[in-house]
Amino acid sequence: MTSSSDAISNEQDAAKRNLWLHFTRMSSYADSEVPVIVRGSGAYVYDQHGKRYLDGLAGLFVSQVGHGRTDIAEAGARQAAELAYFPLWSYAHPKAIELAARLADLAPGPLNRVFFTSSGSEAVESAWKLAKQYFKLTGQPGRYKVLSRTIAYHGTSMGALAITGLADIKHPFEPLPPGGIRVPNTNFYRAPDFVAGDEAEFGRWAADEIERAILREGPESVAAVFLEPVQNSGGCFPPPPGYFQRVREICDRYGVLLVSDEVICAFGRLGYYFGSQRYEYQPDIITFAKGLTSGYAPLGGMLVSDALIEPFTTGTATFLHGITFAGHPVSAAVALANLDIFEKEDLLGNVRANEAAFRATLEKLYDLPIVGDIRGEGFFYGIELVKEKTTKETFNDEESERLLRGFLTPAIFEAGLYCRADDRGDPVVQLAPPLISGQKEFDAIYEILHGVLSEASSLL
Ligand SMILES: Cc1ncc(COP(=O)(O)O)c(C=O)c1O
Numbered sequence: 001m002t003s004s005s006d007a008i009s010n011e012q013d014a015a016k017r018n019l020w021l022h023f024t025r026m027s028s029y030a031d032s033e034v035p036v037i038v039r040g041s042g043a044y045v046y047d048q049h050g051k052r053y054l055d056g057l058a059g060l061f062v063s064q065v066g067h068g069r070t071d072i073a074e075a076g077a078r079q080a081a082e083l084a085y086f087p088l089w090s091y092a093h094p095k096a097i098e099l100a101a102r103l104a105d106l107a108p109g110p111l112n113r114v115f116f117t118s119s120g121s122e123a124v125e126s127a128w129k130l131a132k133q134y135f136k137l138t139g140q141p142g143r144y145k146v147l148s149r150t151i152a153y154h155g156t157s158m159g160a161l162a163i164t165g166l167a168d169i170k171h172p173f174e175p176l177p178p179g180g181i182r183v184p185n186t187n188f189y190r191a192p193d194f195v196a197g198d199e200a201e202f203g204r205w206a207a208d209e210i211e212r213a214i215l216r217e218g219p220e221s222v223a224a225v226f227l228e229p230v231q232n233s234g235g236c237f238p239p240p241p242g243y244f245q246r247v248r249e250i251c252d253r254y255g256v257l258l259v260s261d262e263v264i265c266a267f268g269r270l271g272y273y274f275g276s277q278r279y280e281y282q283p284d285i286i287t288f289a290k291g292l293t294s295g296y297a298p299l300g301g302m303l304v305s306d307a308l309i310e311p312f313t314t315g316t317a318t319f320l321h322g323i324t325f326a327g328h329p330v331s332a333a334v335a336l337a338n339l340d341i342f343e344k345e346d347l348l349g350n351v352r353a354n355e356a357a358f359r360a361t362l363e364k365l366y367d368l369p370i371v372g373d374i375r376g377e378g379f380f381y382g383i384e385l386v387k388e389k390t391t392k393e394t395f396n397d398e399e400s401e402r403l404l405r406g407f408l409t410p411a412i413f414e415a416g417l418y419c420r421a422d423d424r425g426d427p428v429v430q431l432a433p434p435l436i437s438g439q440k441e442f443d444a445i446y447e448i449l450h451g452v453l454s455e456a457s458s459l460l
Pocket of ligand 1 (some may be wrong): 119120121122124153154155156228232261262263264289290298
């Protein structure tokens with residue numbers, strides 16, 4: 001055994017013995033290697049054996065500018081040397097100030113105040129807490145409920161989990177904080193028959209379901225609606241035309257806050273700084289994380305409208321909430337360097353110029369019997385797999401387990417593509433490459449998926 005294979009073997013042992021992987025069935029690595037990713041460059045990452053993979057999911061919808069950008073790394077190192085840490089509890093530091101001002105400039109309308117967090121779950125949690133305290137301060141203390149869509153993922157902390165619409169990941173932690181109410185999502189492929197033919201009509205129905213839920217719960221008890229611009233979980237559900245405009249009207253009618261959860265959709269994923277800008281609606285709060293730093297350091301937060309901050313700007317009122325590492329100086333410096341690259345390299349322009357080509361390349365997969373629906377926008381796509389294309393019949397649990405966990409996920413990775421086969425709703429392959437990607441990367445994604453999905457079709 002060479003010394004480097006010794007090192008790899010020791011690392012494998014420690015990975016299996018000491019490290020706890022998130023949302024991972026640890027037993028699945030009992031007889032196989034834990035994949036260990038050691039470095040990245042551009043749209044590619046490399047494992048401990050030196051094998052290269054196309055990063056088809058930007059890590060986890062994070063690595064917008066791609067891997068290995070030394071300019072961002074250096075900005076973080078400079079900040080760590082100058083001021084590694086100071087809290088945002090009653091004190092400020094220059095990079096958090098500069099970043100807050102820059103985000104306020106980029107954000108739509110009167111979203112001018114930034115409350116930083118360290119993650120997306122904390123951003124969602126903070127938005128719910130803000131909504132509750134805001135209503136208590138403004139004489140509507142009964143408003144605490146939150147509406148969100150079926151199968152939507154909004155994070156894992158207890159509050160965020162109560163907003164999340166995935167029953168399986170909630171059950172072990174019940175009872176969750178009360179007040180999480182579900183409304184239909186915008187999966188047009190699986191629209192109910194009575195609105196299946198017309199996307200705009202489907203959108204009206206889905207938005208009106210929000211109004212019905214508000215009326216059913218009692219408007220005086222509803223604080224906020226949490227919606228992603230394009231829902232990720234379930235495999236990329238873009239909003240039907242007019243959907244968000246109608247939701248905005250409904251929220252205004254009943255005094256309910258509209259929270260745009262843009263943890264994935266902000267910072268270029270849809271070709272705009274914020275997803276709400278693409279679909280032209282004005283949220284009261286935007287939650288963000290992931291792409292703000294392209295993953296070079298952790299950072300999240302919420303952008304809050306002038307109206308919402310107003311009760312906190314006079315007298316003794318304080319938003320009674322804080323997080324030690326929120327707005328960390330190194331993360332803020334990294335975010336600023338990341339946004340500089342967005343500007344210098346016109347990454348939003350790259351997404352807008354290439355999104356049609358990405359879609360067209362993926363749509364060539366429709367020749368496979370297993371590919372039921374390809375949906376998404378920008379550099380954000382889901383491919384729904386079906387057992388039978390004409391009837392849209394989906395897989396049962398055993399088939400899903402065998403096909404997705406047993407075959408697809410390892411086969412795609414083995415073929416050199418990192419992405420995700422997900423069965424939290426109907427089975428989908430999720431794609432979200434770094435925003436620096438172009439036709440070369442789209443073709444590589446297509447080639448690998450075509451090969452693996454053809455084989456999957458033959459296994460059915
Ligand atoms: C829409 C949305 N909200 C919240 C979260 C939670 O973010 P985090 O994993 O950073 O806590 C995610 C994570 O994927 C997300 O996609």
